[in-house]
Amino acid sequence: xxxxxxxxxxxxxxxxxxxxxxxxxxxxxxxxxxxxxxxxxxxxxxxxxxxxxxxxxxxxxxxxxxxxxxxxxxxxxxxxxxxxxxxxxxxxxxxxxxxxxxxxxxxxxxxxxxxxxxxxxxxxxxxxxxxxxxxxxxxxxxxxxxxxxxxxxxxxxxxxxxxxxxxxxxxxxxxxxxxxxxxxxxxxxxxxxxxxxxxxxxxxxxxxxxxxxxxxxxxxxxxxxxxxxxxxxxxxxxxxxxxxxxxxxxxxxxxxxxxxxxxxxxxxxxxxxxxxxxxxxxxxxxxxxxxxxxxxxxxxxxxxxxxxxxxxxxxxxxxxxxxxxxxxxxxxxxxxxxxxxxxxxxxxxxxxxxxxxxxxxxxxxxxxxxxxxxxxxxxxxxxxxxxxxxxxxxx
Numbered sequence: 001x002x003x004x005x006x007x008x009x010x011x012x013x014x015x016x017x018x019x020x021x022x023x024x025x026x027x028x029x030x031x032x033x034x035x036x037x038x039x040x041x042x043x044x045x046x047x048x049x050x051x052x053x054x055x056x057x058x059x060x061x062x063x064x065x066x067x068x069x070x071x072x073x074x075x076x077x078x079x080x081x082x083x084x085x086x087x088x089x090x091x092x093x094x095x096x097x098x099x100x101x102x103x104x105x106x107x108x109x110x111x112x113x114x115x116x117x118x119x120x121x122x123x124x125x126x127x128x129x130x131x132x133x134x135x136x137x138x139x140x141x142x143x144x145x146x147x148x149x150x151x152x153x154x155x156x157x158x159x160x161x162x163x164x165x166x167x168x169x170x171x172x173x174x175x176x177x178x179x180x181x182x183x184x185x186x187x188x189x190x191x192x193x194x195x196x197x198x199x200x201x202x203x204x205x206x207x208x209x210x211x212x213x214x215x216x217x218x219x220x221x222x223x224x225x226x227x228x229x230x231x232x233x234x235x236x237x238x239x240x241x242x243x244x245x246x247x248x249x250x251x252x253x254x255x256x257x258x259x260x261x262x263x264x265x266x267x268x269x270x271x272x273x274x275x276x277x278x279x280x281x282x283x284x285x286x287x288x289x290x291x292x293x294x295x296x297x298x299x300x301x302x303x304x305x306x307x308x309x310x311x312x313x314x315x316x317x318x319x320x321x322x323x324x325x326x327x328x329x330x331x332x333x334x335x336x337x338x339x340x341x342x343x344x345x346x347x348x349x350x351x352x353x354x355x356x357x358x359x360x361x362x363x364x365x366x367x368x369x370x371x372x373x374x375x376x377x378x379x380x381x382x383x384x385x386x387x388x389x390x391x392x393x394x395x
Contacts, residue, residue: 002053006097009049009059014042017049017059017082024084025119037196041081041189041395048101050085050094057089060098062106063187063395067113067290070355070386071303072179078106078293079187080116081395099127103293103319112298114291115184117394124289128318130350132290133182133389135262137283138269142258144278145250147243151272154240155209157248165204165217166195172206172214176235180264181302181354182288182389190395194219194233202232205248207241216241220249227256234260235392243272262287264390288391290350295322298353299333306330307381308374313340314349322346328382341375344368354389 009017015035022029030038041063050058065079080102085094106114115132118124160168170191177183198204198219207216216236223230231249236242246269249258260269265284270276292298295314309329316322327336342359344352348367351357359379362368370376 002092004093004097005051005054006048006094006101007051008045009047011042011044013049013056014039014047016056017047017061018042020056020059020086021082021084024086034196037192040192041187043187043189046078046105047082048098050098052089052092052094056086057092058085058094058098059083060102062102062114063189064109065115065187066185067115068177068179068181068183069298069302069353070181071301073301073303074185075112075298075301076110077184078102078109078111078114079184079395080114083116095123096127100318103127103291106293112292112294112301114293115391116289118286118289121286124291125347126318127291128316128346128350129289129291130347130353131286131288131356132350132354133287133356133391134265134284135287135390135392136265136267136281136285138260138263138267138279139282140250140258140260140269140273141278142250142252142255144273144275145258146274147247147250147272148274151243152240153244153247155207155215155244157205157207157244160204160206162195162198162202162204165198165206165219166191168206168214169194169204169217172217173235176216176237178237180387180390182391184288184391184393186393186395190393205245207236207244207248209238209241216245218245218249223259227254229255229258231258231260233392234263242267246272262392262394264388264392266388288354288389290353292322292346292350292353293319295324295346295349296326296333296335299326299328302353304328304330304332304382305384307378310375310379310382311336311338311341312349312379313343314346315343316346318346328379330382339371341372342368342370342379352383355383355385355387356389358385359383
């Protein structure tokens with residue numbers, strides 16, 4: 001099998017780790033310009049290497065962030081990315097070792113959750129990650145897209161230079177949170193990568209309200225030589241700003257199609273249009289995967305609906321300290337020694353946590369064991385489906 005070790009990398013080892021990551025995901029290696037921007041997301045102490053017989057064979061990193069949970073609270077979070085194992089070193093326990101090291105480190109830092117976007121869906125459940133939010137991709141036929149007269153209007157949209165955008169967006173983004181579960185803080189190291197892409201072919205439109213205060217932006221670009229515009233990032237502090245940014249995109253001359261990527265599943269673009277069929281969903285996929293690092297703290301951080309108390313038994317094989325019973329009521333969550341009414345593992349709890357799925361839905365998949373049928377109804381009331389969670393940030 002060979003001798004394995006997981007440790008924190010020194011800054012002199014970062015580029016080698018990045019090259020390993022890019023090769024493992026079949027990406028071209030970063031040139032010096034790309035490396036200058038992407039390396040800024042590497043925080044000292046948070047970049048890991050997995051070694052096999054003394055040779056670097058895997059890597060993973062995390063960024064300091066936070067996550068908004070139901071009720072509007074923000075909890076400290078580790079944004080996990082850059083995870084890879086060299087193709088000739090898989091199935092040696094290297095990924096498991098890095099995941100364990102990383103979650104232990106997050107716990108020491110007081111980070112309540114870890115989160116990631118998964119390149120493959122079958123990897124992370126065994127480490128306690130669950131799909132916590134979903135996104136959809138849409139395409140709007142501009143020739144048929146007319147906004148209804150009843151749709152609100154207000155403020156104005158302006159184009160800004162790439163230099164202006166690089167200064168404006170980091171300050172404007174936090175103002176657009178709107179207390180939506182799944183929203184994450186974009187770490188300082190995240191923005192240089194965005195700026196590097198802007199310097200190539202993307203454009204930025206900014207909306208300001210009637211008083212002249214900026215309250216939303218959209219990042220978009222033409223798709224090669226086609227007449228399609230791709231929208232990669234659109235965030236807004238209110239519905240009017242979001243509508244006006246979409247209105248601007250749908251009014252661009254010479255464009256036949258506006259494609260929005262990784263949009264909220266509840267963004268009602270169809271309902272803004274006189275012909276709702278002008279907007280079609282081209283795909284729905286998982287968005288943010290969440291891992292409750294400290295189950296008790298995570299459950300206490302969010303709010304609950306109106307339902308009778310339910311005792312959840314959480315089984316966490318990867319982090320056994322989380323295993324136990326938790327009493328969930330409208331007043332909050334506490335640990336308890338009561339008999340469990342529902343049992344689920346850490347990955348299933350993560351899928352329930354932000355409100356994207358109900359306990360009943362998870363039970364139909366066998367992910368929730370039901371000891372008391374009434375408790376399933378009560379759990380659906382305590383963990384209600386309200387506004388779907390949305391992250392909207394790739395990392």
